[in-house]
Amino acid sequence: MRRTVWRGLLAVLVLAAAGAALVAWLNLRGESPVSDQRPASLDAAAVARGAYLARAGNCVGCHTERGGVGYAGGRRMDTPFGALYAPNLTPDAQTGLGSWSPSEFWRALHHGRGRDGRLLYPAFPYPSYTQVTREDSDALWAYLQSLPPVRRANTPHVLRFPYNQQAALAVWRALYFRAEDFQPDPNRSAEWNRGAYLVRGLGHCVACHAARNVLGASRGGFELGGGLIPMENWYAPSLAAAGETSVAAWPAADVVALLQTGVAPHGMATGPMAEVVYRSTQYLSEPDLKAMAGYLQALPQLPPAQARAPAAEPAVLRQGEQLYGQHCAKCHGEQGQGVAGIYPPLAGNRAVTLPASVNLVKSVLHGGFAPATAGNPRPYGMPPFAQQLNDAELAALLSYLRQAWGHQAAAVSLLDVQRAR
Structure with a gap:
């Protein structure tokens, strides 16, 4: 019996030593x-x-x-x-x-x-x-x-x-982790490879735009497929999904404009991305911005989501519509059309209908601001509504935004607002 125990202990020690060596x-x-x-x-x-x-x-x-x-x-x-x-x-x-x-x-x-x-x-x-x-x-x-x-x-x-x-x-x-050198793709252009080098390497875009497992490692089969930024509770949307922030269908000039100025006809950089534009991408050269834009536009695309979210309660949507008319319509328009170059449209805006509502909740709570850049030195911003609206009102307003004008995103719950607040 004693010999069996010692053999078992020896086997454990050998395995432990082999594992440590590996x-x-x-x-x-x-x-x-x-x-x-x-x-x-x-x-x-x-x-x-x-x-x-x-x-x-x-x-x-x-x-x-x-x-x-x-x-x-x-x-x-x-x-x-x-x-x-x-x-x-x-x-x-x-x-x-x-x-x-x-x-x-x-x-x-x-x-x-x-x-x-x-x-x-x-x-x-x-x-x-x-x-x-x-x-x-x-x-x-x-x-x-x-x-x-x-x-x-x-x-x-x-x-x-x-x-x-x-x-x-x-x-x-x-x-x-495994150390690796950047390997240019011989089947791609020099511009695409430069963009890949910047996005994958120095730009470390995957640090935010990827989901993470319980040990903090990036996971997911699609590059830059989006994920919640740990502890910051901002959702870095997928750059490879048309329903999120894919730029595959954008004119290349608009992608460059977003990275260079923080604003474009189809979107605006806010939250953590606003800081990236403010401190980093606005200073990059035009060729490098074009290279990054080309790489992002060529990302393999995620399949579109098929499921339609259930509609919010009619009473909640009526309350949200009323609150929208009181607090939002003056700038964003009765039909959510916005004002070109000043106030972004809400109708058809992917930032409004992201699978995760946390960015929308935080923007309305704390205000939404584009970065000040050389190309847009005095950007328009949205004031915070944290003191004007209670949690139930915010949930109703945001549920309305996510289900008005043909939107089919999930409603915002009271708990969603409380977590963000």
């Missing part, structure tokens, strides 16, 4: 030794290119605390597993990247590993940045090294057990 190998595969050598001086052209690439990646958006110095870190990012704090990217030698070499920086982008060898949490979107080329990584490093150094110690992450353990992170990476 996880370690999966985390180290493809890595090369890093060099700590730093160039004697910064190349001006590389710095300028790096500044542009940092804009393309919206690095300042995460690595700047509200009211803080740009790139000095400290911004809190809440996740289902605890709070993460963005690190200092300025070239301070003690608290920033001042001691990092280009090779060490490349390893962080490509392999998700810090200068000290520790695994990085994928809130830093290295699952996307792994496709960034070494040349672009070196330019980003040069730009960050050119910034004024800021002495700001990094705030430690506050994660629950076991998510605060490197071993748990190693298992996650073994399951969901």
Whole structure:
């Protein structure tokens, strides 16, 4: 009996050791030794290119605390597993990247590993940045090294057990991450490949526009198929579904306009996307914006939804129609037609009829605002109605919007409003 127990324990230990070895190998595969050598001086052209690439990646958006110095870190990012704090990217030698070499920086982008060898949490979107080329990584490093150094110690992450353990992170990476180079598609144009590189890599669009599993990894069979942004409770709609925010049928110029100015004849950037336009895409070159537009327009399309949502109660729709006439019709029109270039139409507006109503609820509660951009410096906005309408009234109004003018979206419940509020 005792011999059987010992054999069982030995088998468990062997399996555990084999599993640990496999996880370690999966985390180290493809890595090369890093060099700590730093160039004697910064190349001006590389710095300028790096500044542009940092804009393309919206690095300042995460690595700047509200009211803080740009790139000095400290911004809190809440996740289902605890709070993460963005690190200092300025070239301070003690608290920033001042001691990092280009090779060490490349390893962080490509392999998700810090200068000290520790695994990085994928809130830093290295699952996307792994496709960034070494040349672009070196330019980003040069730009960050050119910034004024800021002495700001990094705030430690506050994660629950076991998510605060490197071993748990190693298992996650073994399951969901593999470093890879961007591979151009030889059957596609140079413009399409440039767009794919920007959207999949530096733009890390999948970080928002994809559903996630219980461990925070992207899931879904369709690229950019949409999903709820964890903790922010904004729905990043599918970029591959005609009923959501696919731009396959748009004129290419309108896609460029949306990315460049935040507004287009068919839509307006609000919520988290407004910040992306404000801090990032408005600064990209016309060729790069056209490349991104072409890539997004060529995405394989999801099949259209077939089910029709049940109609809200007649009394709820009557109340919603009355509230619309009192609070909305003056700007958006009696038939939801809007005013071109000023107030967006609501009739036929996909933002109104998304499968998830959370964006609509939050916009009416807290106001809807496009970003201020060079192409649209004084955008029109919608004031918040959180103080004017109670939860039941908001639910009735939004249910009416989602079922008026031929819309067939699901009604908004009282619970939907309460969660958003």
